[in-house]
């Protein structure tokens with residue numbers, strides 16, 4: 001049953017990806033409309049909302065300040081993301097605003113639904129963990145988009161404070177806390193001549209499965225540096241494809257945790273809307289191995 | 303173990319890409335006898351590597367046609383219109399043709415003013431600059447200039463923001 005569903009999800013993912021790539025031919029010819037110019041950044045240069053609500057790829061924050069506001073401007077956007085793997089799903093919604101191309105604030109709420117696994121573990125079918133995330137990011141220096149005559153990337157630092165609503169369960173599985181703060185430094189560079197965007201991020205974290213399973217554990221209870229990276233290829237003003245990697249700690253004795261990967265296609269028909277579709281591989285999650293499936297995200301903003 | 307393999311792969315990939323780009327930037331950014339420094343920077347230097355891009359732009363006639371639509375877009379755009387409505391637009395178009403033609407290694411000479419002095423006192427900010435770039439992107443799309451070719455030109459224009467943006 002699980003195997004079958006997994007295959008089906010994979011197929012849907014592949015079809016959606018293919019569909020996205022095909023309709024690209026049509027969209028590449030678009031002219032855009034002058035009314036797009038209400039806010040000052042270039043299309044797709046604000047990234048999308050990553051899973052914890054910061055501007056970035058799907059999994060990892062970028063050094064870019066979210067929203068299309070630029071210097072002397074203010075911009076905001078909201079997102080909804082759904083991740084569907086064989087045995088679980090995640091609903092994720094939030095908002096961010098960027099000020100003066102310098103500071104970004106974000107909030108997000110994640111609801112992780114254990115579906116049948118909840119019943120198997122005696123928690124009840126559909127048992128879910130809810131986590132709130134508050135994020136802040138500050139651009140230190142560099143301009144990923146405009147500094148095309150040097151290799152100097154844009155560099156930002158950020159923090160994500162997370163708090164999980166299932167303290168008792170988290171302690172029972174060996175986590176040391178139900179809240180924690182991740183700190184990260186991101187370097188992002190658009191290589192315009194190559195139409196390529198690269199990001200490398202180092203995150204200092206204690207979070208188990210990004211905090212859904214709490215913070216710290218019986219195996220480790222100290223901050224560890226984890227690498228995250230994204231590569232995106234711009235196909236047109238409106239379309240980008242890419243891949244991401246997110247290294248994760250392994251703090252809990254009861255369940256090993258794997259690094260995450262995804263391959264995505266992002267579409268921004270205008271500055272006010274973007275859609276991201278990804279095939280994500282999340283590895284082992286508690287008692288279920290090889291979790292993979294579709295990641296879909298919509299973002300609206302001004 | 304596996305984890306560290308992945309990590310080093312990713313780092314290698316990133317390092318390789320960055321190294322590749324800087325090397326090509328260094329070899330192509332050596333201007334032939336131009337003073338590419340500070341305020342007197344006249345325009346971006348000629349880049350022989352961009353000759354094929356010049357052809358993708360339709361050579362000089364292509365640039366002339368492009369600039370007509372570019373200027374139309376600038377005048378239709380409420381952000382950029384105030385800057386251009388009282389300017390000698392035919393003159394600006396002609397200078398832009400020469401400027402882009404030189405950057406793309408075409409058979410032209412740029413005789414216009416340097417970027418810093420021509421834009422001084424205009425109070426151009428980042429939003430204005432980005433708006434102009436978008437108006438150019440739209441014109442290039444209309445002329446079916448391939449996206450990658452567009453980006454090669456934009457990569458040469460983007461750093462000029464340091465001479466052009468004067469409003470913090």
Ligand code: HEM
Pocket residue numbers: 382385386389390393394397398401413414415416420421424426430431432434459460462463466
């Ligand atoms: C990379 C971006 C830009 C390039 C390559 C560029 C290039 C040029 C060139 C070649 C000229 C003619 C110089 C001459 O007359 O000798 C010019 C003039 C002018 N530019 Fe720009 N420009 C850029 C950005 C901007 C921006 C963002 C604005 C304002 C929104 C702007 C407003 C003007 C105006 C109003 C003139 C006419 C000045 C006059 O007639 O005195 N430019 N530009």
